[in-house]
Amino acid sequence: MNNSFEFLSLVLDSITDHIVVIDETGEIQYVNKSWIAFGSNNACLIDYDWRGVNYINECDKASALGDEFATHAGSGIRNVISKKEENFYLEYPCHSPAEKRWFMMRISSFQILGDNYFVISHQNITERKLAEDEVKKQARLDGLTQISNRRTFDNFLHEEWRRCYRLKKTICLAILDLDNFKLLNDDYGHQYGDDCLIRVGELLKEFANRPGDICARYGGEEFVLVWGDTSLAQAKQLSDQLLHKITELNIQNINSPTEDYLTASIGLAEMVPNSKNGEIELIGKADSMLYKAKDSGRNKVES
Ligand SMILES: Nc1nc2c(ncn2[C@@H]2O[C@H](COP(=O)(O)OP(=O)(O)OP(=O)(O)O)[C@@H](O)[C@H]2O)c(=O)[nH]1
Numbered sequence: 190m191n192n193s194f195e196f197l198s199l200v201l202d203s204i205t206d207h208i209v210v211i212d213e214t215g216e217i218q219y220v221n222k223s224w225i226a227f228g229s230n231n232a233c234l235i236d237y238d239w240r241g242v243n244y245i246n247e248c249d250k251a252s253a254l255g256d257e258f259a260t261h262a263g264s265g266i267r268n269v270i271s272k273k274e275e276n277f278y279l280e281y282p283c284h285s286p287a288e289k290r291w292f293m294m295r296i297s298s299f300q301i302l303g304d305n306y307f308v309i310s311h312q313n314i315t316e317r318k319l320a321e322d323e324v325k326k327q328a329r330l331d332g333l334t335q336i337s338n339r340r341t342f343d344n345f346l347h348e349e350w351r352r353c354y355r356l357k358k359t360i361c362l363a364i365l366d367l368d369n370f371k372l373l374n375d376d377y378g379h380q381y382g383d384d385c386l387i388r389v390g391e392l393l394k395e396f397a398n399r400p401g402d403i404c405a406r407y408g409g410e411e412f413v414l415v416w417g418d419t420s421l422a423q424a425k426q427l428s429d430q431l432l433h434k435i436t437e438l439n440i441q442n443i444n445s446p447t448e449d450y451l452t453a454s455i456g457l458a459e460m461v462p463n464s465k466n467g468e469i470e471l472i473g474k475a476d477s478m479l480y481k482a483k484d485s486g487r488n489k490v491e492s
Pocket of ligand 1: 333378379380383
């Protein structure tokens, strides 16, 4: 290639990463085409003409406005310049009004004629980030009903228990078990049963609205609800409403000895966390209440 400068320039301009080169003071020395295109369309870190701009100062300005990622970026760049670190990278959100986006910023250095320069590249990692978020979300959810799974419930109850312990507040736990679900499965098929579980899961979401609440699938045809900072009387009211709503779904269960439509039983327990009790006892208490509800005819709340 005769004109190696033009060649390299074209190479850099063809790269989709946004690239900027700064000197030791932070002053921008070079930007590629992707950088210019992105900067002119976005209000992200440096959103205006790059000439004469000091990249580190821009990070500091954004940092002063409360942008924690700009704070990290500024200190990372400084560490590389002062040779405390060989390189640095940072993943950060840069959402536009229209879409969620994430970028990975990397900084590396080179030397020419005794002067140090630093290449900062910004790569769009939105696709990977969204995929990672989806995987994390699915790990928290029950695959069928798409409400929280048992592990999420266990973690949540543990945290809520601690919160109520600190605040000396009552915590309530409801264990809900669908009645005669085996018969429903046998009579209408497993797919019908699955659809019922999905519909019940949807309904449960309406009963877990506050930050101290959660509904989850505990396993099989069993669900759980936690109501933090809630009295037993309030929880009883919610449980009664929930059972009523389940009957209102009017899901046929023709051979059920309880009713000829789907019903459920709830075991409800309350506790004020203290140093002598624990969430296991709360679960045990709700569980024995559930047995009581089942034994005494189903389609009811026992507490
Ligand atoms: N369709 C479907 N059925 C499930 C699922 N998980 C558990 N089940 C069924 O739920 C039924 C639970 O049966 P049992 O434990 O005997 O309880 P039950 O028939 O509801 O009776 P009671 O709880 O005593 O009222 C079983 O037939 C399970 O196969 C699921 O993911 N999908």
